[in-house]
Amino acid sequence: xxxxxxxxxxxxxxxxxxxxxxxxxxxxxxxxxxxxxxxxxxxxxxxxxxxxxxxxxxxxxxxxxxxxxxxxxxxxxxxxxxxxxxxxxxxxxxxxxxxxxxxxxxxxxxxxxxxxxxxxxxxxxxxxxxxxxxxxxxxxxxxxxxxxxxxxxxxxxxxxxxxxxxxxxxxxxxxxxxxxxxxxxxxxxxxxxxxxxxxxxxxxxxxxxxxxxxxxxxxxxxxxxxxxxxxxxxxxxxxxxxxxxxxxxxxxxxx
Amino acid sequence: xxxxxxxxxxxxxxxxxxxxxxxxxxxxxxxxxxxxxxxxxxxxxxxxxxxxxxxxxxxxxxxxxxxxxxxxxxxxxxxxxxxxxxxxxxxxxxxxxxxxxxxxxxxxxxxxxxxxxxxxxxxxxxxxxxxxxxxxxxxxxxxxxxxxxxxxxxxxxxxxxxxxxxxxxxxxxxxxxxxxxxxxxxxxxxxxxxxxxxxxxxxxxxxxxxxxxxxxxxxxxxxxxxxxxxxxxxxxxxxxxxxxxxxxxxxxxxxxxxxxxxxxxxxxxxxxxxxxxxxxxxxxxxxxxxxxxxxxxxxxxxxxxxxxxxxxxxxxxxxxxxxx
Numbered sequence: 021x022x023x024x025x026x027x028x029x030x031x032x033x034x035x036x037x038x039x040x041x042x043x044x045x046x047x048x049x050x051x052x053x054x055x056x057x058x059x060x061x062x063x064x065x066x067x068x069x070x071x072x073x074x075x076x077x078x079x080x081x082x083x084x085x086x087x088x089x090x091x092x093x094x095x096x097x098x099x100x101x102x103x104x105x106x107x108x109x110x111x112x113x114x115x116x117x118x119x120x121x122x123x124x125x126x127x128x129x130x131x132x133x134x135x136x137x138x139x140x141x142x143x144x145x146x147x148x149x150x151x152x153x154x155x156x157x158x159x160x161x162x163x164x165x166x167x168x169x170x171x172x173x174x175x176x177x178x179x180x181x182x183x184x185x186x187x188x189x190x191x192x193x194x195x196x197x198x199x200x201x202x203x204x205x206x207x208x209x210x211x212x213x214x215x216x217x218x219x220x221x222x223x224x225x226x227x228x229x230x231x232x233x234x235x236x237x238x239x240x241x242x243x244x245x246x247x248x249x250x251x252x253x254x255x256x257x258x259x260x261x262x263x264x265x266x267x268x269x270x271x272x273x274x275x
Numbered sequence: 276x277x278x279x280x281x282x283x284x285x286x287x288x289x290x291x292x293x294x295x296x297x298x299x300x301x302x303x304x305x306x307x308x309x310x311x312x313x314x315x316x317x318x319x320x321x322x323x324x325x326x327x328x329x330x331x332x333x334x335x336x337x338x339x340x341x342x343x344x345x346x347x348x349x350x351x352x353x354x355x356x357x358x359x360x361x362x363x364x365x366x367x368x369x370x371x372x373x374x375x376x377x378x379x380x381x382x383x384x385x386x387x388x389x390x391x392x393x394x395x396x397x398x399x400x401x402x403x404x405x406x407x408x409x410x411x412x413x414x415x416x417x418x419x420x421x422x423x424x425x426x427x428x429x430x431x432x433x434x435x436x437x438x439x440x441x442x443x444x445x446x447x448x449x450x451x452x453x454x455x456x457x458x459x460x461x462x463x464x465x466x467x468x469x470x471x472x473x474x475x476x477x478x479x480x481x482x483x484x485x486x487x488x489x490x491x492x493x494x495x496x497x498x499x500x501x502x503x504x505x506x507x508x509x510x511x512x513x514x515x516x517x518x519x520x521x522x523x524x525x526x527x528x529x530x531x532x533x534x535x536x537x538x539x540x541x542x543x544x545x546x547x548x549x550x551x552x553x554x555x556x557x558x559x560x561x562x563x564x565x566x567x568x569x570x571x572x573x574x575x576x577x578x579x580x581x582x583x584x585x586x587x588x589x590x591x592x593x594x595x596x597x598x599x
Contacts, residue, residue: 102478110476112476114473114476114477116465116469116473116474118538119462119466127473127477128474128478130459137459139458
């Protein structure tokens with residue numbers, strides 16, 4: 021934790037993004053290191069989703085720059101960002117209910133008998149089993165259709181998919197939003213385990229500040245397209261975060 | 276352990292129920308009509324089944340990725356006349372045929388591009404294309420049938436020789452089933468229909484998947500039209516159309532394809548076409564009117580949909596009990 025640039029997986033400098041007349045991001049600066057979990061909080065419409073979509077290569081920023089592992093990088097597309105090791109667990113999980121677990125784990129990364137175009141189903145099943153076991157996710161069968169699993173199991177599979185694909189940066193867009201306490205606990209344990217491994221940087225978007233201060237090393241607050249607060253979790257509290265987010269509404273909308 | 280996994284496994288094979296019904300229908304008509312069990316009659320059934328199942332092989336792909344092609348029946352009508360257009364202009368027959376198939380493919384690409392680039396629902400897009408093609412065929416043909424080319428190996432291979440049309444159908448069904456269940460493109464087609472947003476987030480080019488499936492359907496429809504016309508020996512501008520297209524869609528639906536996308540098999544659609552062919556033929560033999568056939572067809576589609584939905588619910592229930 022020396023802050024050397026080499027351990028820094030991603031650094032965002034002065035990134036801005038407009039959609040027509042609407043400024044989604046004004047001037048965003050943030051960074052995450054390997055083995056670190058950054059909590060990103062902010063009210064609805066603060067620009068969290070836009071920022072995630074820029075980091076995944078889905079949107080292109082209008083201004084500013086992004087350094088990936090110290091190198092200025094243009095994230096051209098989702099596929100390009102993934103090829104660099106930027107993985108996202110989207111709110112909707114990007115799961116196909118009609119497909120079995122092992123195919124979802126390999127979605128758009130299906131293994132084939134090259135040069136023949138045919139799927140290597142047995143190998144994908146084996147690797148799926150391995151990937152789930154390696155991070156301690158308990159799914160009875162990799163051939164079960166994802167639609168039959170619980171919300172927590174699906175979430176866990178989505179995380180496993182990202183980890184399995186050797187992510188260097190893992191973005192989690194409100195993974196705990198629609199989840200019960202028991203299921204959340206599974207995901208939080210999973211995140212801690214990933215952090216222990218120390219080879220992956222994680223940005224976690226969440227609304228539950230208790231979970232954020234609990235699992236994240238550092239918290240950033242995004243307000244009106246800017247990071248207005250950056251502090252170690254140990255040096256802040258749920259009360260302070262709530263106060264910060266709610267403060268602007270008490271100033272009778274002067275913003 | 277034994278019963279529930281077995282139950283799950285059996286119900287995974289959606290085709291099984293339709294296969295049983297098809298066999299039952301075959302047995303019934305064998306008993307009910309002396310003429311049913313003969314090579315000649317099987318050939319008649321095969322002639323019904325071939326065009327429906329070839330077009331259905333494409334429609335299944337489209338339905339799975341959440342689209343439909345209402346114009347396929349008129350591509351079926353148009354393609355033979357395109358063969359003649361090229362042929363009378365001095366192209367060798369094999370090249371004329373290839374050209375007609377390419378035109379069919381192009382129609383599908385246009386359908387797909389209008390659907391994806393302009394975001395117009397496929398129901399509307401292909402409805403417009405259907406009428407456009409119908410008018411075009413009538414203009415090209417002067418609304419009159421023409422004799423198909425004769426005396427060429429091309430004619431023999433593409434429908435002229437006995438059973439070739441049906442063999443093409445079987446071959447194309449096998450190929451499309453392999454594409455659907457054993458290639459990345461097949462998985463991407465299922466993902467595109469099952470969860471378009473999620474598929475796109477995973478980097479799957481869902482619009483490209485759709486355009487390719489429109490192209491495949493149209494290509495198959497054109498080929499089916501050429502095969503049938505060549506078998507009959509005459510290209511007829513009143514052939515095909517909405518009737519043929521809807522029989523193909525009915526085959527797909529009866530064979531277990533979900534109209535809302537995500538699931539289905541080409542093999543199931545083939546069995547669906549086979550069932551329709553057997554019942555159609557059986558009704559003819561036993562003297563039941565064509566009107567009654569439509570009643571049965573309608574009921575079969577409704578029953579298939581109800582069965583489909585119920586099976587999904589039951590499987591979910593059995594499955595979740597199994598997994599927790």
